[in-house]
Amino acid sequence: MNTINNKPDSCNKLLATLFILLFFTILLxxxxxxxxxxxxxxxxxxxxxxxxxxxxxxxxxVIILDEGVYSGENNSNITFDKNLKIAGKNKNVTINLEGSFFY
Known part of the structure; x- marks a missing residue:
């Protein structure tokens, strides 16, 4: 008779363990x-x-450039050392990247 009474207990323990694992997974x-x-x-x-x-x-x-020409000291000799996207707001953007390095 003990085996009949132990089945619900072991089932309840399993459900409690699964609930705790689910709770901590959701929390994580x-x-x-x-x-x-x-x-x-x-x-x-x-x-x-x-x-x-x-x-x-x-x-x-994402670096978004307004319309215009980008040249000179602050717009050249740039080292791109991270994953970036550079986009113009429209097609009227010119960038002179003379001396810039990409790696």
Missing amino acids: ISSINFVDAADIEIGNETDGGIKQAVANASDDD
Whole structure:
């Protein structure tokens, strides 16, 4: 008779263990921080230019350039050492990256 009474107890223990595992799994997943990429908008007159925007950016950020020509000290000789996207707001954007390095 003890085997009949032990089956519900062992089943309840199994269910309790599964519930605890499920609870901690949900807790772990909900504590993970999901970081979205930031959009950094600059114009061709922005202090520091593309060079400063790249320095301030984090991996997977998007640097969005206003219409214009980007050249000169702050827009050339840039080292791109992180995963970034650079996009123009429209097709009237020109970038002179003379002396820049990509790796």
